[in-house]
Amino acid sequence: MDRQAWIAIALCILGLIGWQVYTVSHPPARVQAVASPTATPASANQTSTTASPAPFLSPVPGAVSTPTPVASVPPFAEKIEPLRNSDVELRLTNRGAGISEAVLLHHTIGDGQHVVLNAPDRTPIGAIVDQPAAPSLPEFTIVGQNDGTVQFERKTPEGVNVRKKFFFPPTTEKKDNFVAEMDVDFRNDGAQAYTNPGYFISLGSTRPLHPSDMPSYTRLVWCIDGKPKATDVSWFAAQNYPLVGVQKRAAQPTFQEKVNGAEWSAMTNQFFTTILVPLNAKVVETWAQPFEIKRPDGPSLQGIDGAMGMPGFQLQPGQTASLRFQLYTGPKIYGRLAKLEHDEAEIMNFGMWKLVSQALLNFMNLIYGWVHDYGVAIILLTACVKGVLWPLQNKANKSMRRMSALAPKMQELKEKYKDDPTRMNQEVMKLYKEHGVNPVGGCLPMMIQIPIFFGLFSMLGQAAELRNASFLWVHDLSQPDTIGIIPGLGWKINLLPLIMGATNLWLMRMTPKTGDSTQRRVMMFMPLIFLFFCYNFAAALALYYTTQNLFTILQLYQNQKQPLPVLEKVAPAGKKSRKGRP
Numbered sequence: 001m002d003r004q005a006w007i008a009i010a011l012c013i014l015g016l017i018g019w020q021v022y023t024v025s026h027p028p029a030r031v032q033a034v035a036s037p038t039a040t041p042a043s044a045n046q047t048s049t050t051a052s053p054a055p056f057l058s059p060v061p062g063a064v065s066t067p068t069p070v071a072s073v074p075p076f077a078e079k080i081e082p083l084r085n086s087d088v089e090l091r092l093t094n095r096g097a098g099i100s101e102a103v104l105l106h107h108t109i110g111d112g113q114h115v116v117l118n119a120p121d122r123t124p125i126g127a128i129v130d131q132p133a134a135p136s137l138p139e140f141t142i143v144g145q146n147d148g149t150v151q152f153e154r155k156t157p158e159g160v161n162v163r164k165k166f167f168f169p170p171t172t173e174k175k176d177n178f179v180a181e182m183d184v185d186f187r188n189d190g191a192q193a194y195t196n197p198g199y200f201i202s203l204g205s206t207r208p209l210h211p212s213d214m215p216s217y218t219r220l221v222w223c224i225d226g227k228p229k230a231t232d233v234s235w236f237a238a239q240n241y242p243l244v245g246v247q248k249r250a251a252q253p254t255f256q257e258k259v260n261g262a263e264w265s266a267m268t269n270q271f272f273t274t275i276l277v278p279l280n281a282k283v284v285e286t287w288a289q290p291f292e293i294k295r296p297d298g299p300s301l302q303g304i305d306g307a308m309g310m311p312g313f314q315l316q317p318g319q320t321a322s323l324r325f326q327l328y329t330g331p332k333i334y335g336r337l338a339k340l341e342h343d344e345a346e347i348m349n350f351g352m353w354k355l356v357s358q359a360l361l362n363f364m365n366l367i368y369g370w371v372h373d374y375g376v377a378i379i380l381l382t383a384c385v386k387g388v389l390w391p392l393q394n395k396a397n398k399s400m401r402r403m404s405a406l407a408p409k410m411q412e413l414k415e416k417y418k419d420d421p422t423r424m425n426q427e428v429m430k431l432y433k434e435h436g437v438n439p440v441g442g443c444l445p446m447m448i449q450i451p452i453f454f455g456l457f458s459m460l461g462q463a464a465e466l467r468n469a470s471f472l473w474v475h476d477l478s479q480p481d482t483i484g485i486i487p488g489l490g491w492k493i494n495l496l497p498l499i500m501g502a503t504n505l506w507l508m509r510m511t512p513k514t515g516d517s518t519q520r521r522v523m524m525f526m527p528l529i530f531l532f533f534c535y536n537f538a539a540a541l542a543l544y545y546t547t548q549n550l551f552t553i554l555q556l557y558q559n560q561k562q563p564l565p566v567l568e569k570v571a572p573a574g575k576k577s578r579k580g581r582p
Contacts, residue, residue, distance in 0.1 A: 076139040081150045085168050087177045088329060096137035097152035097164045098124025098202060102274070102329035104178075108468065109209070117274055117329050118204035122291075122305060125204035125274055126182050126327065128162070132200045132287045132307035133254060140164070159190025160315065178330025179340070184323045188315040195314050200287060200307040201325070204274050206267035207293055207303030210479065212536065217270040217461075220255070220288040220306045221347055222262045228346040231255050233302045236290045255288040262286070263342050265308035268332070271464040271478070276308065277326040277342050285309025331464035334361055348462055356455030361463060368465070375471025378540055382547040389448065390555065453533075453545075460538045474539045481539040494535055496542035501531040503549035510556045 080100060083090040093100040102117040102125070109115055118125055129135040140152035140162075149167040156162065163185040171177055188194045208218050219232035239249040262283035266275040286308055293301040315321060328337070328344060337345040350357040360381065367377040417424035460466065466478040473495070474481040480494045534542045 073136060073138050079142065081142055083148075083150050083166055083168070083180070085177055087175065088180075090166065090180060090329070092150050092152075092166055093120075093124055094140045094142060094152060096124050096127035096129070096135070096202075097140040097154070097162075098127035099166075099204065099327075099329070100124050104272070104330060107272075107331060107464075115209075115272060115331075117206075117272055119207075122205040123202040123307075125202060125329070126164075126166075126276070126325065127202040128184070129200050129202060129307065132202065132305070133289060135202065155189070158194055159188065159192075160194055161185075161187045161189050163187075173336075173339075176330065176333055176336045178328055178336075180327045180329070182325040182327060184325070185320060186315060186322075187320040188317055191317055193314060193316050196312050198284070198309060198312040200285075200309050201276060201278075203265055203267045203276055203306035203308060205291070205303055205305045206269050206272075206274070208301050209269050209271060211295070211298055211301060212480075213270050215302075217268075218302070218304060219268055220265070220286060220304055221268055221273075221349065222259050222265045222283060222286050222308070223343055223346050224259060224262045226263075226343045226346065228349050229259075230349060231257075231288060233290055233304055236302075253289065255286075257286050258284065259286050260284050262308075264344065265306065266347055267304065267306045268347055270462060271467055272331050273328065273347050275326075275328040275344055275347060277328075277344070278310070279324045279326055281310060281323060283308045284311050331467075332462055333464050334358070335365060350455075350458045353451060353455040353458050356451050357459035360452070360455055361459045364463075365465060373471070374466055374469040374477055374540070375474070375543065378471075378477075378543050379547050382544050383551065385452065386548060386551045392448070456541055456544060457533065457537070460540045463540075466538065466540055471539075471543070474543075477540040477543070478538050480536050481542075492536075494539075494542075496539050496546060497531055497535045500534060500542045500546040500549065501528075503546055503553065504530060507549050507553055507556070510553060 076094075079094045081092045081094075083092055087105055089103040089105060090099050091101040091103065092098070099118060100120050104115040104117070107115040123129065123132070123135045123137070127135065127137060129137075138154060140154045143151050143153045143163075149165050151166075152164045154162050165183040165185075167181055167183075168177070169179065169181050171179070203220070206218055206220075215234035216232045219230045221228055221230040223229070235255060236252050238247055238251040240247050260282070264275055264277040265283050265286055266273050268274075286306070288304050288306045290302050290304055293303055295301060313321065326340075326342070328340065330336075332348060334345055334348055337347065348357075363384070364374075364377050364381050367380050368374055371377055371380065460478070463478065467476065469477045471477060473483065480492065481496045482492045483495050484493045485491065486493065530545060534545065
């Protein structure tokens with residue numbers, strides 16, 4: 001590449017760093033806090049639930065959800081009925097007949113408490129509502145829980161009997177059983193035909209797991225034809241044009257979008273998710289609304305409430321309709337999600353690096369199955385990747401040593417043609433060609449590492465397997481390895497990224513110097529770029545690149561012990577030696 005190309009690369013890198021610094025130092029303004037749904041039904045004053053059902057029965061063409069007249073829900077005592085297996089406890093409430101909380105029995109947060117999805121002050125998961133922004137959560141009667149199921153029943157003012165049943169389906173899995181099912185039956189016991197124009201099923205809520213989580217982790221996701229789409233918590237804030245500060249779009253109180261034909265909808269944070277799959281229907285609409293989470297020890301955070309819209313239906317007198325939902329309430333374990341049948345693994349949202357992320361995650365888990373230590377598994381994963389790239393890196397190192405040997409000749413050409421840059425570039429390229437040197441040969445391994453880096457970045461940011469996995473001084477490989485805070489400044493000291501930066505500088509000093517000063521200046525930015533990306537990210541990423549740097553240093557040391565390359569001119573292509581001919 002010529003000087004202009006390297007300058008363009010340098011400007012792109014600096015622009016990327018500048019953009020990241022700007023986004024971190026100018027977080028989006030928070031949307032006005034949304035009041036939580038009332039935790040105790042006694043104070044509820046919302047619309048009564050009058051419908052909810054089988055979209056495959058006489059759908060109303062073009063029907064959309066429409067507000068119904070506001071009616072008060074009489075006060076009643078909330079009752080919680082648990083449904084539990086070896087991995088999760090679903091706390092079912094008679095307030096709307098849904099999941100008030102999903103307690104993950106083998107996953108904990110920093111203080112040793114169980115991870116809990118949703119909350120009592122949010123709309124229950126699976127509750128049927130007409131207006132998700134003002135959900136009505138009427139009382140259901142618990143009618144049976146004898147055969148490993150919990151059943152609720154309620155009759156609406158229109159004479160529709162609504163029965164809901166929650167249970168865990170049979171499974172052959174020995175662990176990570178986070179799948180439950182919800183059956184909903186609607187029987188029209190009235191004398192008139194019943195028509196519902198559309199309704200919503202609550203997805204519950206999601207919130208950041210850690211105060212430092214990026215907004216992109218807290219999001220509403222839906223899947224259409226096996227492809228995930230999402231909106232995260234930062235969408236609701238006012239949008240401004242970068243740097244100039246001119247407003248592009250005002251803050252939005254809610255998100256609502258038609259998604260005809262979606263297979264499922266979900267709420268997710270960095271490591272955990274709630275996925276609702278209608279097994280005999282399709283999602284036609286998604287809805288979300290932010291809410292504020294007060295923290296006594298720092299600034300407030302934002303979560304999202306979500307719901308999925310279902311199409312309208314009609315029921316004749318005496319007619320019964322049934323609807324079944326699959327619910328996944330648990331960690332984003334790719335191997336477990338990939339075994340489900342409706343593309344639930346797409347919740348990982350690996351993006352354009354999907355194949356790389358999947359391969360690395362599966363291989364890391366395979367190694368972990370042998371060594372039972374994720375820190376060791378990451379080191380062995382690095383060794384395997386480095387082993388595959390070792391021959392290519394050897395070739396690149398030889399190319400850089402030949403480039404270094406050509407440096408005096410290149411300097412002579414630059415002095416000779418310093419007033420004619422075009423001629424100088426032509427002569428330099430001619431020199432490369434004469435000696436069989438590829439000027440970009442040393443960059444090829446680095447280019448191959450780019451998809452690996454971003455694949456790891458995408459994968460390690462969501463791999464629930466790494467949560468609470470310790471290694472040496474690192475308590476949690478899924479989080480930065482903070483060992484202290486600088487007094488007065490509040491800056492966190494993350495040791496592994498600093499070690500990684502030091503090994504990057506060591507590697508730079510060992511790398512043969514090429515004759516292109518612009519290329520050398522570009523390479524000087526690489527330690528800063530990697531340090532910037534890794535400093536506040538999962539310690540696992542810094543561990544991977546620190547290990548890789550050490551392997552590369554070892555390889556360079558081995559290469560440098562070999563004799564210096566001898567520069568010889570390469571015979572022009574197409575010419576054959578006449579030696580030995582008469």
